[in-house]
Amino acid sequence: MKSQLTRSQNTVLKLLKQLNREISAQELYIELRKAKLSLGLATVYRALEALKLNAAIQARLLSNGETLYSTTQQDRHHMTCLQCGTSIPIQDEECPVHELEDQLRQTGKFEIYYHTLEFFGLCSPCQVEQHSNA
Amino acid sequence: MKSQLTRSQNTVLKLLKQLNREISAQELYIELRKAKLSLGLATVYRALEALKLNAAIQARLLSNGETLYSTTQQDRHHMTCLQCGTSIPIQDEECPVHELEDQLRQTGKFEIYYHTLEFFGLCSPCQVEQHSNA
DNA sequence: TTTACTGCAAAGCATTTGCAGGGCG
DNA sequence: CGCCCTGCAAATGCTTTGCAGTAAA
Numbered sequence: 198m199k200s201q202l203t204r205s206q207n208t209v210l211k212l213l214k215q216l217n218r219e220i221s222a223q224e225l226y227i228e229l230r231k232a233k234l235s236l237g238l239a240t241v242y243r244a245l246e247a248l249k250l251n252a253a254i255q256a257r258l259l260s261n262g263e264t265l266y267s268t269t270q271q272d273r274h275h276m277t278c279l280q281c282g283t284s285i286p287i288q289d290e291e292c293p294v295h296e297l298e299d300q301l302r303q304t305g306k307f308e309i310y311y312h313t314l315e316f317f318g319l320c321s322p323c324q325v326e327q328h329s330n331a
Numbered sequence: 332m333k334s335q336l337t338r339s340q341n342t343v344l345k346l347l348k349q350l351n352r353e354i355s356a357q358e359l360y361i362e363l364r365k366a367k368l369s370l371g372l373a374t375v376y377r378a379l380e381a382l383k384l385n386a387a388i389q390a391r392l393l394s395n396g397e398t399l400y401s402t403t404q405q406d407r408h409h410m411t412c413l414q415c416g417t418s419i420p421i422q423d424e425e426c427p428v429h430e431l432e433d434q435l436r437q438t439g440k441f442e443i444y445y446h447t448l449e450f451f452g453l454c455s456p457c458q459v460e461q462h463s464n465a
Numbered sequence: 466t467t468t469a470c471t472g473c474a475a476a477g478c479a480t481t482t483g484c485a486g487g488g489c490g
Numbered sequence: 491c492g493c494c495c496t497g498c499a500a501a502t503g504c505t506t507t508g509c510a511g512t513a514a515a
Contacts, residue, residue: 203470204470204471205470205471221504223503236471236472238473239472239474239505239506240471242504242506243471249413250413250414252452255451256394260392261503261504262479262504264394264504276435276441276443278441279383285441287435289431293428293431296427297421306454307410307412307452307453307455308458309452310413310453311452312451313447313448315447316432316441316443316446317443317444317445317446317447318443318444319442337494337495337496338488338496339496356479356480357479357480370496371496372480373480373496373498374495374496374497376479376480377481395479396478396479396480397479398479398480466515467515468513469512470513471511471512472510472511473508473510474507474508474509475509476508477506477507478504479502479503480502480503481501481502481503482500482501483499484497484498484500485496485497486497486498487495487496487497488496489492490491490493490494
């Protein structure tokens with residue numbers, strides 16, 4: 198946890214907190230311009246990378262090659278369609294993974310910042326489509 | 332679940348079963364050549380895509396942009412280092428997610444094929460390195 | 466002044482797509 | 491005969507990197 202963040206890292210982190218949703222680097226770059234806080238795209242990527250290593254934000258990879266970033270505040274689990282890529286967040290009363298996470302922490306070998314839990318399959322519309330092709 | 336697979340889909344699936352490990356499309360392409368079962372790289376990608384939609388295999392995305400494929404046989408959970416990218420499989424006696432997965436199945440809205448559970452943070456070597464930069 | 470951060474433009478790289486040839490039914 | 495599968499090569503798109511200018515300490 199670095200004590201001091203650079204100017205652009207702060208800018209990125211603030212906007213990320215403000216938006217309070219998962220967002221790609223590219224989209225964040227656009228949002229920054231809108232907010233008159235323009236940063237170079239490379240700088241956005243570098244800031245996100247640094248914040249990730251500081252445990253300030255978390256990342257989730259999409260099958261289209263994008264990465265979505267968000268502040269580490271709560272667990273976000275997803276159901277993602279293998280066909281159309283739609284990703285639906287699951288709000289579970291309580292995360293079934295925390296116990297395991299605590300166990301892993303106690304081994305001391307690995308410093309855990311966050312986790313991702315994702316279910317893959319077919320959403321309703323794509324199920325229909327898929328079966329008609331079978 | 333398509334009844335009939337193409338020749339190349341069969342070839343890919345067989346080798347995947349035989350290798351019994353997570354493997355990237357590129358590496359699989361090389362393994363196929365070694366096994367005298369050469370397929371075009373595009374064909375490998377297309378076969379993997381089709382097998383994924385048939386629930387025959389599962390995929391896991393890496394932060395370097397690669398996708399790792401494996402047959403759907405057992406849950407594989409991982410701890411992945413944000414810095415060096417090392418990914419350690421966790422063998423847990425029992426998967427803490429199945430109950431939630433069953434609940435989600437019962438909603439009927441989404442047909443679940445498999446899930447991924449991944450913990451992100453720093454491995455021991457990278458913890459040291461990270462702290463010395465802080 | 467010395468080091469670290471930033472922006473721009475140029476790669477890098479896994480994956481996808483267009484298209485023509487070939488195989489299978 | 492017609493349709494789907496394949497392979498090759500070109501294109502795509504996100505992300506990374508080299509380098510020179512700039513701000514910070």
